[in-house]
Amino acid sequence: MMRPARSSSARILIAQFSVAQVLIAQVLVALLAGAVFGLGLSLSGMLDPARVRGFLDVAGAWDPSLAFVLGGAVAVASAAMLLRRHLRRPAFDAEFHLPATTPIDTRLILGSAIFGAGWGMAGLCPGPALAALSLGLAPVALFVTAMLAGMVIHDRLAAPQPGGSQS
Amino acid sequence: MSAYWPSLMGGTLIGLSAGMLLLLNGRVAGISGILGRLAQGRQMPTNAAFVIGLMLGPLFYRLWSGAWPSVTITASLPVITIAGLLVGFGSRMGSGCTSGHGVVGLARLSPRSLAAVASFLAAGVATVTLMRLVSP
Structure with missing residues (x-):
């Protein structure tokens, strides 16, 4: 199902942009995604090992805050996953690179x-x-x-x- | 409840980052995978850019809030070393960590990721509980 789409979309990608332009776009996306991820970690409290261990200490003074971090992250990522089903390929690559089941x-x-x-x-x-x-x-x-x-x-x-x- | 708003907002940003990387670059935001590929010299430009961005995150937080995020480490240096070795080895063996399995995998409803999350949460809870019992 995906195979014919992959080769044709790869051709579209090459027709519209040069390889260098696509790589620059990918690098900028990765840089921005990394920064948003790092800001999110900083804001969430996940950067603090004491709070992470507090979350794992269910039999002691349990700190549930990281459940909110995971819940928020999974909710937003799920929306992206649903959106992905309607896309033939990502914006800056010929195909989605998802781990095989x-x-x-x-x-x-x-x-x-x-x-x-x-x-x-x-x-x-x-x-x-x-x-x-x-x-x-x-x-x-x-x-x-x-x-x-x-x-x-x-x-x-x-x-x-x-x-x-x-x- | 209000105490958990920063956690929820931070989680939302993490989900946004994972969504952005998937829909624009077609890649999974799994940090152990990104770091592992970087260590193997695969897809260097994008993986290096992501790691640099990740390290810029706390700097943006500092600019925005005026303070560094708190990082409180109580473990001794030998414990830190063993923990680092286990985290590196285990995340490669289990094909992912808290981000790849915990965020992206659960969002994909992957049975493998659900099993991985159950396994590392159980091991994490057991380790913290044991360490507290041994040296309260």
Whole structure:
């Protein structure tokens, strides 16, 4: 269903804009999306590891505020998902790059549990950790360095067979 | 209720960012994926631009509100290091993190993302609870 549309829309894309113009547009969109994401994290309180850990501390002094962050984010993102169904392609690319639907497997569950354990220990996950680098705090820089090392260790030692998708 | 307005507004901006990236660039706003591709040298210009933008976010917040967002870290440096390794390794193994699975995946009603969110929330809750019990 998507295949003929993909090649024709790719031709339209190339006919209207040069490759360089499309890349510049993509870079500007990514920069703006990153800044809006980082501003959102800052405003939401998600940048603060103490509040993230407070959210996870359901048996203690539970801080429900991050449920509002997730709720607001999912609601708006859902609207974009619904809109996407009516579009043949995104504005600045020939096709949507969405992860393939694969079955729920051990890697997904175990990997997410390992991620969750680290998230709970420090109260930091990749987005807030990168954004918080701007504040120039040494523990955040250490966390980001260790996180990158963890990614490289995974890709070297525990990467799946070719064809695995990352979202 | 009013205490949660900034959280809801912040979440709305995060959703807006994810929507923008999807509808304009056709990409999923998953930070671990973006960072992982950057580390592998894939789609460098756009992934680097997103990460730079992400780091500019707190600066815009500072300009707008007059104060830096608060970042309170209580964990010791060895704990921070282990946590970083686990977050990096786990997010790659599980194909996503709080943004890719938590925001975009749930918005897509992806069963995989729902399972991933359940798994990392359960592990996060268990870890925080255990750490509080061990050293209150």
